[in-house]
Amino acid sequence: MRELVFSLDYEPGCNEVADALAAHPQARIRSLSLHATAESLWRVDHVTGPAEALAAVEDAFLTADYYADCLATEDCGARQETQVLDSADDTLVLYSYWERAPACASVPHIALDFLGDGLLFETRNEARQYTWRIVHAGDGDVRAFFDAIEENVGECADLEVERLTEAASPSDAPRDEGDLPPEQDQALRAAVEHGYYETPREVDVGDLAETLGVPRSTLTYRLRRAEAHLAERRVAESRSTASPSTRL
Structure with a gap:
């Protein structure tokens, strides 16, 4: 198994969730579960932060012109749905479902195209930085995957590769x-x-x-x-x- 870790640093106005997080630097989002097929994507996210930050993030998920995971910068015709599963003073749990349209692209769907099936995804959002961790079988075309990401984000985000390694077992000792x-x-x-x-x-x-x-x-x-x-x-x-x- 291989592990990819990379981040997308969004420019202002390119992603409404990133804009909301940048306005509320104490807020964080991490994925609890993320799954994709060729036609759809669904995920559960855990948001932490002060009440005003949670409200801004929730509003970005519910009212954005395009789905937060879509790499388009305008409405691409996808059908989307977001529900609040749990809410407290400093935490928010969101369920999102996205049904693709021909013009839509996302990191999970590009990964399916170039890295194959059986992928594991983990994400973190802080300020304008959206960090992805993908575990895959290791048989795909990693360079083509990153080229496709860069092509789709264009000038809206900077792509930075953090790590390309063998996926570590939780029991593995830390590296030197x-x-x-x-x-x-x-x-x-x-x-x-x-x-x-x-x-x-x-x-x-x-x-x-x-x-x-x-x-x-x-x-x-x-x-x-x-x-x-x-x-x-x-x-x-x-x-x-x-x-x-x-x-x-």
């Missing part, structure tokens, strides 16, 4: 520090060198992103992933050196 993807390693080194981890900080993430020439959301994601990797590695090491009685 040197196995960090180059862009995460570069971000982490720059953060240390510019004093991002000093107390008080000598640079904020916005200034650091400008220095590196990347969007703020992209740098935030890279640092978060690198920090998570190092934290997981540290915990794994402590467990491996703990005595049997400590582990119990």
Whole structure:
């Protein structure tokens, strides 16, 4: 099995969900379930954030001129339906169904075309960054897949590939520090060198992103992933050196 991780960084006005999240940076969306056939797509998403952010995200899903997963930038004639499955003060669960029209394209459907059947999808939305993780059999045409994504998003979003690896088992030990993807390693080194981890900080993430020439959301994601990797590695090491009685 192979794993693809990539992100789409949307320009303002190109995706109403991205616009809503950008206006409410405390909000996050992650997919709980996502399935696609050649003709349709359905998914369940979990949204977190303050009440006003949840209202804005819900409105974007319910009233957008085109479905949030469609890579078109205007109404493409698809039939869509969104329902609220659960709602609380700081969480929202949305069910969405999308029936394709000939002019519609989406990441899952392009993946079906170029990567084959039996795909697993996971997504996260933060600000204007829409991150996808796809696990596939490894027999498809990955380059053609990314070319098709770029062709469909046009100038509305920047495509950035984060990882192309063998899919890891949940039980696999974390990788060595040197196995960090180059862009995460570069971000982490720059953060240390510019004093991002000093107390008080000598640079904020916005200034650091400008220095590196990347969007703020992209740098935030890279640092978060690198920090998570190092934290997981540290915990794994402590467990491996703990005595049997400590582990119990």
